[in-house]
Amino acid sequence: MTPPWLAGSWADIGALGGLFAQLSLISVGGVNTVLPELQRQVVQVHRWMSGAEFVALYALAQAAPGPNMLVSTLIGWRVAGLAGALTATAALVGPPALLSYATGHAWQYFRDRPWRRRVQAGLTPVTAGLVMAAAVLLSMTTATGPASAALTLAITALLLTTRIHPLWLLAAGGLLGMAGLV
Amino acid sequence: MQPIPHPEPQPGTGLPGVGALFGGFFSIGICGFGGTLPWARRMVVEQRGWLAASEFTDLLALCQFLPGPNIVNFAVCLGARFRGPAGAAAALAGLLSAPMVIVMTLGALYGAYGGHAVVGRAFHGLAAAASGLVLATALQIAAPLRGRALGLAVAGVALLAIAVLRLPLLPTMLVLAPLSVALHRTPR
Structure with missing residues (x-):
């Protein structure tokens, strides 16, 4: 019934694995730091989908329960069906998981060393800048007019100043869109 | 779900098994709307008492410092700490199984009706x-x-490099991260 979702070549599956494994190892501070690079690779380099569709899949991953890294599952699914979904997810999760496993014990051992706090203090601003860059680039893609730009900013403000659950705000965005207001 | 009265696990006695690790992280996976870390803290520290608050913060610091999704790293580290490789695998499988099925279902619906x-x-x-x-x-x-001029400057350069100059991520990080660590001589 939905053949495009189950179609996929071995070349695409291999490319998905390679792409997500690479991104997984440079995604210090979480997946949002590599979002612009992911968008560039998926949309411009591999031409797997349009920019609008990439953003829609990202929004879907945000609206679903679970970690927002599941955007990898969705992109894999879109490109090469179930095999693509599993490959992309495993490639994004595998290398960091092995690294975490290897370093977990050492970290406990070094817990009181001053260099550890210094490394952390140095990495925080880099992560902050990278996530901000991802936010700016993503907002520029989704802000197609004054109304959608205003919606993005209003939701940012509500999240920072109130304790409203993000899911309600996403639902509100979807409803406003459906009503043709943004 | 039971209310857990004990605030600190006794070493050696209250260690969760493989099944409990799967179950605990499964509950994070299905609850974790809009970011999973607050739910992880709730489950691990408040509900099950697997870690004290300070231990949680310490382990989280490592998981934010390593590449990859923070919550994935956290599941692996905590599972491994209690039950070795089997514990790490159980925590990871618990975390990801339900959300992956849900997200693929949503993806199929989007494909059909998008x-x-x-x-x-x-x-x-x-x-x-x-x-x-x-x-x-x-x-x-x-x-x-x-209020931290150095930190703000580093963040600003990272923002400029990626969002405005559109430089590739890997070289940007390879230059900025060591530079920033070197400049942060004293812990704040």
Whole structure:
């Protein structure tokens, strides 16, 4: 019934694995730091989908329960069906998981060393800048007019100043869109 | 779900088994709307008492410092600490199994109905809202930098490099991260 979702070549599956494994190892501070690079690779380099569709899949991953890294599952699914979904997810999760496993014990051992706090203090601003860059680039893609730009900013403000659950705000965005207001 | 009265696990006695690790992280996976870390803290520290609050913060620091999704790293580290490789695998499987099925179902629905005008408009609004979520997350991560000129400068350079100059991520990080660590001589 939905053949495009189950179609996929071995070349695409291999490319998905390679792409997500690479991104997984440079995604210090979480997946949002590599979002612009992911968008560039998926949309411009591999031409797997349009920019609008990439953003829609990202929004879907945000609206679903679970970690927002599941955007990898969705992109894999879109490109090469179930095999693509599993490959992309495993490639994004595998290398960091092995690294975490290897370093977990050492970290406990070094817990009181001053260099550890210094490394952390140095990495925080880099992560902050990278996530901000991802936010700016993503907002520029989704802000197609004054109304959608205003919606993005209003939701940012509500999240920072109130304790409203993000899911309600996403639902509100979807409803406003459906009503043709943004 | 039972209310857990004990605040600190007794070493050697209260260690969760493989099944409990799967179950605990499964509950994070299905609850974790809009970011999983608050739910992880709730489950691990408040509900099950697997870690003291300070131990949680310490382990989280490692998981934010390593590449990869923070919550994945956290599941692996905690599972491994209690039950070795089997514990790490159980925590990871618990965390990801349900959300992967849900997200693929949603993906299939989007594939089937995404072409309809109403669905397309809904996604347009949803995407604009998701941007707001990322923007708010970015501001929250940047909040501790307030009043720290060096930190703000580093963050500003990273922002400029990626969002304005559109430099590739890997070289940018390879230059900025060591530079920033070297400049941060004293812990704040």
